[in-house]
Amino acid sequence: MTQIGGFIQPTRRSGALGVHSVDHFAFSVPDLKIAQHFYTNFGLEVREEGGRLELYTHGHPHRWTSIGEGPRKALGYISLGIFEEDHDRFKANFERLGIARIDPPPGLERNGLWVLDCNGIPVELKVAEKSSPSSKSEFSQPGGGVGVRSAPLRGANGLVRPRRMAHLLVFVRDLDASIQFYAEAFGMRLSDRAGGGAFMHGIHGSDHHMLAFGQSDAPGIQHCSWDVGSVDDVGAGAMQMAEQGYTTGWGLGRHVLGSNFFHYVRDPWGSWCEYSADIDYIPADMDWEGRAHPPENSFFLWGPEPPAEFHMNFESPKMYF
Numbered sequence: 001m002t003q004i005g006g007f008i009q010p011t012r013r014s015g016a017l018g019v020h021s022v023d024h025f026a027f028s029v030p031d032l033k034i035a036q037h038f039y040t041n042f043g044l045e046v047r048e049e050g051g052r053l054e055l056y057t058h059g060h061p062h063r064w065t066s067i068g069e070g071p072r073k074a075l076g077y078i079s080l081g082i083f084e085e086d087h088d089r090f091k092a093n094f095e096r097l098g099i100a101r102i103d104p105p106p107g108l109e110r111n112g113l114w115v116l117d118c119n120g121i122p123v124e125l126k127v128a129e130k131s132s133p134s135s136k137s138e139f140s141q142p143g144g145g146v147g148v149r150s151a152p153l154r155g156a157n158g159l160v161r162p163r164r165m166a167h168l169l170v171f172v173r174d175l176d177a178s179i180q181f182y183a184e185a186f187g188m189r190l191s192d193r194a195g196g197g198a199f200m201h202g203i204h205g206s207d208h209h210m211l212a213f214g215q216s217d218a219p220g221i222q223h224c225s226w227d228v229g230s231v232d233d234v235g236a237g238a239m240q241m242a243e244q245g246y247t248t249g250w251g252l253g254r255h256v257l258g259s260n261f262f263h264y265v266r267d268p269w270g271s272w273c274e275y276s277a278d279i280d281y282i283p284a285d286m287d288w289e290g291r292a293h294p295p296e297n298s299f300f301l302w303g304p305e306p307p308a309e310f311h312m313n314f315e316s317p318k319m320y321f
Ligand SMILES: [Fe+2]
Pocket: 167, 169, 223, 225, 274, 276
């Protein structure tokens, strides 16, 4: 429980302009009760606030996700956290790049800097505490000693509860344009890319990716990832969801780009919710070399083949019927 066990001073790269976190994101679904069941069983703390569901992780003060009701599942906006001293520099940066500011979506506070990204996704930059990790998150997978039973009895384990949101992967219309836009406008950097996917980190210290892109014909949410502390938690999380009827998934496996152990659970709207453990970490003082990799060598190191619908964008108009 890295984020809870002790205060870690937020890191920052001196002088450079860049967002420090994906503060939260918002989306809509047709029925909040279904969302409540899914995310509660996933191990999150789901609070009803103002007619919406707000997703927290147990024991952590940060609100990671906001869910409202709408005609279909749809990405609403992405909110990126910035340091207070960078607010006016970001404002000037938008002006320099000719990026127009927009009004926030109805009902939201006006104190952030709102723009549309190159895909038409509303993005907020707001002064916020750094919610991305400032050190690598703890990971431990107990090994067996000699003459001891290392696995606990099944009944001894409680529910898996993720510690924090890890990252968000959104579908974008133009992968190259999105990498460039998020670098120039928001100061994020490319960690790695392969095929139709690209992974971006924050310059002030973040996981290998806090935001990722998948090529599609329309914006949408492909998956949201939640950090847990062991491979056992990844596997037990998958089982806890299967016991509640969420049996479609992909895992257990290990990614190459990011290196994390994963299990994805298909959500009720066709996108995915990931249990992730031991993702690579890029500290604030490191210049990670962003590279393109052959997709056949970089998607996953081991694990089952992903389901065909793993790459489908159910928010695309082509998928409506
Ligand atoms: Fe992921």
